[in-house]
Amino acid sequence: MTWLVSALVFWLCAWALNVWLAGSRWRRNLAVRIFVPVLFGVTLLVLWEGLVRGLGVSPVILPAPSEVAKVFAASTSTLWEDFNQTVLKGALSGFLIGAVAALVTAVLIDRSRFLTRGLLPIGNFVAALPIVGIAPILVSWFGFDWQSKAAVVVVMVFFPILVNTVQGLHEAGAMQRDLMRTYAAGYWQTLVKLRLPAAMPFLFNGLKIASTLALIGAIVAEYFGSPTRGMGFRISTGVGSLSIGLVWAEIAVAALAGTAFYGLVAWAEKRVTFWHPSQRR
Amino acid sequence: MKSIAPILTVLAAMVALWYAAVAPMNIRVALDSAERAGETVTPATPLARQEVSVWRLMAQNPGQIAEGYALDRPRLPTPAQVGQELWKTTGDMALDGRAFSKRSLIYHGWITLKSTFWGFLLGTAVGLAGAVAIVYWRVVDMSLMPWAIISQTVPIVALAPMIIVLSSQIGIEGRDLPKAIISAYLCYFPVLVGMVKGLRSPTASQLDLLETYNASGAQAFWKLRLPASIPYLFTSLKIGIAAALVGTIVGELPTGAISGLGARILIGDQFGTPLAIWAALFAAAILAGGLVTLLDLLQRMTLRRMGMGAGA
Numbered sequence: 001m002t003w004l005v006s007a008l009v010f011w012l013c014a015w016a017l018n019v020w021l022a023g024s025r026w027r028r029n030l031a032v033r034i035f036v037p038v039l040f041g042v043t044l045l046v047l048w049e050g051l052v053r054g055l056g057v058s059p060v061i062l063p064a065p066s067e068v069a070k071v072f073a074a075s076t077s078t079l080w081e082d083f084n085q086t087v088l089k090g091a092l093s094g095f096l097i098g099a100v101a102a103l104v105t106a107v108l109i110d111r112s113r114f115l116t117r118g119l120l121p122i123g124n125f126v127a128a129l130p131i132v133g134i135a136p137i138l139v140s141w142f143g144f145d146w147q148s149k150a151a152v153v154v155v156m157v158f159f160p161i162l163v164n165t166v167q168g169l170h171e172a173g174a175m176q177r178d179l180m181r182t183y184a185a186g187y188w189q190t191l192v193k194l195r196l197p198a199a200m201p202f203l204f205n206g207l208k209i210a211s212t213l214a215l216i217g218a219i220v221a222e223y224f225g226s227p228t229r230g231m232g233f234r235i236s237t238g239v240g241s242l243s244i245g246l247v248w249a250e251i252a253v254a255a256l257a258g259t260a261f262y263g264l265v266a267w268a269e270k271r272v273t274f275w276h277p278s279q280r281r
Numbered sequence: 282m283k284s285i286a287p288i289l290t291v292l293a294a295m296v297a298l299w300y301a302a303v304a305p306m307n308i309r310v311a312l313d314s315a316e317r318a319g320e321t322v323t324p325a326t327p328l329a330r331q332e333v334s335v336w337r338l339m340a341q342n343p344g345q346i347a348e349g350y351a352l353d354r355p356r357l358p359t360p361a362q363v364g365q366e367l368w369k370t371t372g373d374m375a376l377d378g379r380a381f382s383k384r385s386l387i388y389h390g391w392i393t394l395k396s397t398f399w400g401f402l403l404g405t406a407v408g409l410a411g412a413v414a415i416v417y418w419r420v421v422d423m424s425l426m427p428w429a430i431i432s433q434t435v436p437i438v439a440l441a442p443m444i445i446v447l448s449s450q451i452g453i454e455g456r457d458l459p460k461a462i463i464s465a466y467l468c469y470f471p472v473l474v475g476m477v478k479g480l481r482s483p484t485a486s487q488l489d490l491l492e493t494y495n496a497s498g499a500q501a502f503w504k505l506r507l508p509a510s511i512p513y514l515f516t517s518l519k520i521g522i523a524a525a526l527v528g529t530i531v532g533e534l535p536t537g538a539i540s541g542l543g544a545r546i547l548i549g550d551q552f553g554t555p556l557a558i559w560a561a562l563f564a565a566a567i568l569a570g571g572l573v574t575l576l577d578l579l580q581r582m583t584l585r586r587m588g589m590g591a592g593a
Contacts, residue, residue, distance in 0.1 A: 022420035033423065040424035061450045118287030122295075128523035129569050130530045132438075133543070133562045136550035141356065215436040216531075223534060224550055231439065239442045251439045258434040 007050020014043040063245050071245035072252060078234070079253050086231040087257045089146035090218035094153025095210060102158045103203070106165035107191065120166055127159040135221040149221040149230075156217040157210035161203070168202025169195050201276050204269040211261045215254065296360055305335040306357035307349030312338060314352065315345050358559055366560040383540070386564045392541045393529050394568060396457055400464025401525040405518065407465065408472025415473075416480040416506075426477075433470045437463060438531050445532070456532070460541075464528030468521040475517025479510025512589060515580035522572045530565060542568070 018036050026032045045065050051057070052064040059067060072079065109115045135152050142148035172195045180190045222232025231250050238247035312322045312330060323341045324330050330338060339346055350359055358366075367386070374385040381388045411429070414421045445459045483505050491501050533543025542565045549557035 018424055019420045022423050027419070027423070036420070036423040037425075037427040041428060061447060114287050115291065117284040118289075118291035121284060121288055122291055125570060125573075128520075128573055129566045130527045132527065132531060132534075133546050133558075133565055136546060136558055137555065137562075140550075140555075212434050212436070216438050219436055219438045220531060220534060235439055235442055239446050244443075244446075247443060251435075251443065254439040255431075255435040258436050259431055262430075262434040 001054060003050045004054030007047050007054065010046050010050075011043050014039050014046075060242055060244055063248055067245055068248040068252065072249040075246060075249065078246075079249060081229050082231045082234050082250065083253055083257065085146060085227075085229045086149070086218050086222065087215065087261075090149030090221070090230070091153055091214040091261075093146070094150035094218065095157055095214040097150065098154040098157035098214075099161055099207060099210065101154065102161035102206075103165055105158075106162050106169060109162075109166060110169045116166060120163065123159050123163040123166070127163055131156050131159075132217060132220045135217070136224045139221055139224045144225045144227055146230075149218045149226075152221040153214045153217040156213045160209045160213065161206035164202045164206030164209075165199055168199030171195075171202065172198040200273045201269075201278070204265065204273060207265050208262065208269070211265045212258060215258050215261065219254065299357075299360055303355070303357050303359050304339060304346050304349055307352055307355050308335050308338050308342070308346065310352055310354070310356055311345045311349040312342060315342075315348060320345075354553060354555060356555070358556055362556060363559045363563060366556040367563055370557075370560055371564070386542070386545065386560060389540055389542050389545050389561070390564050390568055393526070393533065393543065393565070396460040396529045396532070396541070397464055397522070397526045397568075397572070399457065399461040400528055401468055401522050403461055404465035404468030404521060404525060405472050408469040408517075408521070409476055411469070411473045412476030412480060413502075415477050429470060429473055432466075437466050437528065440466075441532055441534075460529050460532035463532040464525040467528035468525035471517040471520040471524060472514075475513045475520075476510055479513030480506045482513065483509045508587065511587060512580075512584060515576065515583070519573050519576045519580070522576060523569055526565070526569050526572065 018039055021027065021032055021036055024032075049064045049066060052062055063071075109119055132152075134155060138151045138155070139148045142151050176194055176198075177190065180194050185193070219232040219235070222230045223236055226233040231254055234250050235247050238244065238250070309327075309330060313327055316322050316325070316327070322345065324333060333341075349355070352358075355362070370384065370386040374382060375387060379385060381391070411421075411425065415426060416422075441459075441463050444462055445456065448459045448462075487505060487509075488501065491505055496504070529541070530543035530546075533541040534547055539548075542561045545561035545564075546558050549555065549561060
């Protein structure tokens with residue numbers, strides 16, 4: 001009972017503090033802008049812990065965050081092995097191959113107006129399809145190891161990046177292109193010095209969408225067969241054998257990896273497209 | 282309309298590529314079955330064939346290439362085979378009056394559509410409520426918005442088996458609710474982001490004008506902010522429903538579902554019937570296309586009636 005009450009009290013206090021901070025004159029301060037969401041997240045964890053302990057929820061159904069942290073600390077080697085298999089080998093290599101392939105295809109397509117008009121609607125349509133479904137087919141083609149996971153990721157990230165890049169390549173205005181022509185710039189010079197940089201905000205938009213898709217693809221593909229390691233494998237077997245603590249630890253790793261991956265792409269975007277109005281402060 | 286010709290050309294090129302790919306993909310399977318049927322193939326054993334590239338196999342056994350296009354369990358079926366399988370499990374069964382038998386894709390598509398619909402409804406409701414709260418309360422904006430972004434970087438598929446187990450432990454029968462939760466999780470974010478943008482789209486001068494009319498906050502919401510956000514709403518609903526369908530199919534994939542398009546894919550994988558997987562995949566694609574087109578039509582109609590159509 002004390003757990004429950006103190007968790008609720010903590011929640012109320014944190015909420016009141018956040019309301020006060022959001023209305024105070026420091027609300028534009030960077031520290032406050034970071035502190036408010038962090039406090040919100042901590043509150044959720046405290047509420048979870050309090051509810052699980054206060055209501056005596058069985059750890060088989062929902063373990064408390066502290067239990068998950070304990071399991072996490074005790075099985076770091078397993079978690080690292082799975083992270084290596086799924087994120088570094090499966091998702092990241094697939095993401096890189098898919099991104100490069102999409103970029104090259106976009107530049108090639110862009111040379112022909114006919115192809116652009118034909119492929120853009122199809123690419124838009126395919127990007128909306130549930131492509132994860134091809135996972136079992138690709139697993140049977142490329143085997144159980146990480147190559148098949150990378151293949152699923154390649155197919156999943158290809159179309160969002162392609163569509164966004166093709167759109168971005170049209171972004172440079174007629175005036176700017178004319179200026180390049182008065183400089184006697186060739187096709188490749190115009191591409192590298194004007195059109196690709198102008199396309200960067202669009203390209204990064206596609207990369208950000210793809211960064212979340214990549215992890216989804218790599219994990220789903222493991223549900224259809226994998227060597228005895230990998231996050232998807234550990235989650236599906238962990239649910240079956242009721243080692244729920246480990247499953248939640250894997251989920252935490254997946255969440256951290258996803259956030260870090262997205263953050264990395266967002267950081268690179270900030271570096272590359274510093275000139276764009278949306279990045280100016 | 283101008284782009285019909287290019288689209289058809291690209292589609293035709295894709296189908297041609299597909300047909301061309303079938304021969305090298307299926308040659309090994311074709312040779313295996315030809316060997317079992319007693320024909321002579323070179324090299325004679327599957328083990329020896331492992332060492333040889335598909336191109337040499339095709340050159341050495343030109344007679345068996347055609348067989349690759351008519352296999353029962355191909356590695357890569359031809360578009361015609363997929364079309365036949367799709368017709369066999371939908372239209373053909375409907376003509377027989379068994380449209381909702383458990384073997385028909387219409388039945389499984391209906392199950393998926395139902396979950397997608399509930400997930401879409403739930404996700405849209407959460408997204409709308411969140412957007413209103415974010416626009417009107419600064420504290421919600423500051424504390425919730427970063428977490429909404431982080432929530433989308435968390436791969437929901439990692440959570441999917443957990444959500445299914447949790448809801449069955451709590452005593453919720455069936456998989457409809459967990460599936461709807463997973464698809465709502467994927468669907469709420471585009472709606473939230475789009476609506477925050479839309480509700481904030483009225484300019485300061487428009488808001489000031491309402492102030493001079495002595496309009497209340499509720500009136501400003503219903504007469505200015507909400508109508509102004511409708512174009513944003515439909516754009517994000519189109520993304521949202523596609524995401525909801527992905528969520529439903531992902532929710533049907535792990536841990537032994539038996540009905541739904543995702544489950545058909547899973548079962549096709551377990552029983553080694555690639556044609557069933559391909560047919561389910563295409564059914565899912567058709568469903569996604571239909572849903573997005575439906576929302577697109579709804580968007581055009583609504584915007585035209587509101588005087589915001591493409592021509593206006």
